[in-house]
Amino acid sequence: MGLVISLVRLTWAVSYAAFSLTSFILTGFAILGERTPNRVANVVLSLTSxxxxxxxxxxxxxxxxxQSWLSVTGTFHVSPMARFFSYVNVITAAGTLYLFKRSLECQVVVENFLGEISKExxxxxxxxxxxxxxxxxQFMNPFxxxxxxxxxxxxxxxxxxEQMYAMNTDGWESVLEMAVDVYRPDNVEGGHDRPVLMYIHGGGWTSGSKKSIGPLVTEMIAQNWVVVAVNHRLKTKDGYPTQLIDCKRALRWxxxxxxxxxxxxxxxVVTGDSSGGQxxxxxxxxxxDPAYQHxxxxVDTSVQGCLVQSAVLDLVDANDYRAANGRERFIRxxxxxxxxxxxxxxxxxxxEHSPLYKVEGTNVPFLIVQGDLDTCPVExxxxFVKEFRLKSTASINYLxxxxxxxxxEMYSSPRGWYTTIATAEWLNHNFNQPGASENKIARVHELVEWWHENN
Incomplete structure (x- = not known):
């Protein structure tokens, strides 16, 4: 019996050591946001961090x-390894509290942003x-x-x-990817002419799904926008720009x-994250552009606005901001x-396909949202914002x-929902004015509660 208890305690100690070491490393990455030369490692670290x-x-x-469980089971008393990693966890705990404090900084940033777009x-x-x-x-119930x-x-x-060509080239599964989901609020009916949010998912152009939607999409549904979530073909023999052409076909629909x-x-208004942002x-x-709508x-493929988050804005990366070689992956x-x-x-x-080099002459209002630790470099x-302001007369906001x-922004966290408030207000401020009222502007809904205080 004593041997069994010792083995159980050893198992708990090893598990605790593994958990503690992983937490220590990921907390460090979450704080520092280091980029590695390996794209797969960056994706994994991004998801876990x-x-x-x-x-x-x-x-x-x-x-x-x-830790409380190990204390109750007596594991700390008999395991030097568990005691050692309890000290490591003191550092990790300090790091996680720092991360929470930093997430609250977003509140002031968003308040300033909202004041700027509504300064008039x-x-x-x-x-x-x-x-x-x-x-x-909200924090305790993030879903x-x-x-x-x-x-x-x-x-x-x-x-x-188009169906026959896609089927003959890439098979039926590829054809099935050429589809949209429409989210219609129940109090919106045909002919109501509500603003439309066209959402393009991320996933590095070769993965992902229109089902992967974040707080912004759910928030705009709650605010009576019609949301169209778009799938594009992921892996085709023709390669990119098939994805862009498919998105234009979805806009045609x-x-x-x-x-x-x-x-x-x-x-x-078109929106997207990561590769969907590009x-x-x-x-x-x-x-x-007839090159992308053969x-x-x-068909008029213009949009009235563009809002992107964590977007890939430069495929060339002439300044080598990215640690990983994105050029090679995109080309090959x-x-x-x-x-x-x-x-x-x-x-x-x-x-030709880097937004940074395409801004001249556009008349579409933009909002760019980027985290300062993004693996799609904030630089x-x-x-992009600097180039846009030099070469376009359209408005651009940067958060x-x-x-x-x-x-x-895909997480319903304090930072995520502060950002959602900002992006939702930008959308309503610019594209939902004709039907807006003071009650809609000062709204209370399920996701967040916020209010205006007039000077």
């Missing part, structure tokens, strides 16, 4: 619970903080969905000719059909182009989020 960066108190209490109203914004019960209600909406799934946007669901086909920006910057050249695995990635032809191709977002990692 986000758990610590966005939910630090949860990780803190999980560790505390584990002389409105002062005050968002709920740690003294607000609403803050803790939110609006209740009253209808989901119309997997609506194809191809024509019969919106132009022709969204009014049936209560959306306004002439008030469409596709969204390219969609906005190449309206009616067979439907006469996404675009499927021959030759060296650094050849003149391929660099020209990368420039690129800053360069840089302290401590934000790649796709942090």
């Amino acid at each position: 986000n758990q610590y960066s966005e939910f630090p108190l949860i990780m803190f209490f999980l560790d505390l619970l584990f 109203n002389k409105t002062k914004f005050k968002l709920p903080g740690v003294t607000s019960p609403k803050f803790w209600k 939110h969905w609006p209740r009253n909406f209808t989901l119309n799934e997997n609506i194809p946007y191809w024509t019969s000719k 919106i132009r022709e059909e969204v009014q049936t669901f209560g959306g306004d086909p002439h008030n469409v 596709l969204a920006v390219m969609l906005a910057l190449t309206p009616n 067979g439907f050249e006469k 695995e996404v675009a499927l182009r021959p030759g060296f990635p650094e050849s003149a032809e391929n660099i020209a191709f990368l420039k 690129t977002a800053r360069d 840089e989020i302290p401590g934000g990692h790649h796709c942090f």
